[in-house]
Amino acid sequence: MVAGLLQEGASAEALALAARFALPLWPDWPEDAPCALVWQDGRLNLHQRGEKGVVCVDFAGGAAAHRRKFGGGAGQPVARAVGVKGEQRPAVLDVTAGQGRDAFVLASLGCTVTLVERHPVAAALLADGLARAAACDDAAVQAIAARMTLQHADALGFLLQAQAAGQKWDVVFVDPMFPEPDRRARAKKEMAAFQTLIGGDADADALLAPARAVAGKRVVVKRPKLAPFLAGVKPNFQFPGESTRFDGYLPA
Template sequence: MPRPKRDLQRADLRVDFISGAVAHRFRFGGGRGQDLAKAMGFRAGKTPHVIDATAGLGRDSFLLASLGAEVTMIERSPRMHDLLLAGMEEARLEDGEFSKIIARMTLMLGDAKELVPSLSGEAILIDPMHPPRKTTALVKQELRQVREIVGVDEDAADLMRVALEHATKRVVLKWPAKADPIEGIRPCSHQIIGKSTRYDVFMTV
């Protein structure tokens, strides 16, 4: 089932690649030693072509592009797509390093299940809207705002199956560290587990 498309009434959510947490991660995040980069197959002399099938705020795409990857981003929410376009244009106008990174990022509007089969990607990243937390802790305001726009990814298993069929090297599922696996897909090849996030890596070769 597609994510419901709902407009966000708040005006303060924006995509920002040039300041705050994104810029800090870019400058001090640890480069190819970061869990995401390792999960996606970055290593010395190897930079995969990446498809980010659930672009969201674009932060993972920006990080991967900052490491030299060509990244194709897919976002099916028109509202989130517009926010991404605005953030990318702002970063492009910064010139210097930021504009070079944005030049490696391509944004597409549509359903990844339909678009992925026509694309060529060595590594496909899937970061669905995660299931509700089992604790009562409040989700960060920004994440709540994103969820108001995109809803919940009830078709994550379907997207995983499409990705597994078409990725030439690997599919990476970004998922809460303690969350149960997605039902209906094969076991992952290996995992990289952080404090709050884990990367389930599915090798396709």
């Protein structure tokens, strides 16, 4: 499912994003479309019909800014899982970037992060968020955005091409989207809309083997606390959390 961009009020930036990610332009919101992209308040927003909440990617303020300042720094589970400690700042390949929240945390701690996102709507929201972060008046946020690079590509195809080319990253980070209805029910309404639009990563199990082939140090898989192991493969180590856990795998 792909949401189109409403043409009314769309800026040149919004139209460029639609062209870059091959998003349809809608003069009006189609009656059979549950979601639409709207350029509003200087940013790209994903709206769900009949709901007030919107989804956008904001690295300069909101929850991202709060987490950067008060989230616990290198002591956060995701940071410990990828191996951020002392002077170590691994290069990370995030193959299921989504809204880039964990990627931003890692970049804020000094890691360079390559974000791979296959869905055009999610990729457009990410690109908009990164562009606004790079252009904001906060030098620290600008520096973080400079350490983040977005690739609009299918995760499995990207990994297989990287493997064939002999490319390596210190850490490959995998956080598959889970389509189960009970997971959506627990999410905020706007996040449930995002999850429904993007859908689940049905090929998530297939990512583990090529991820281990391009990882120089480890693969980290973010999972719900009680979820089965990715591809049924027991991890080499784990970092447990309250509702999620991070499964670690050594390179192949």
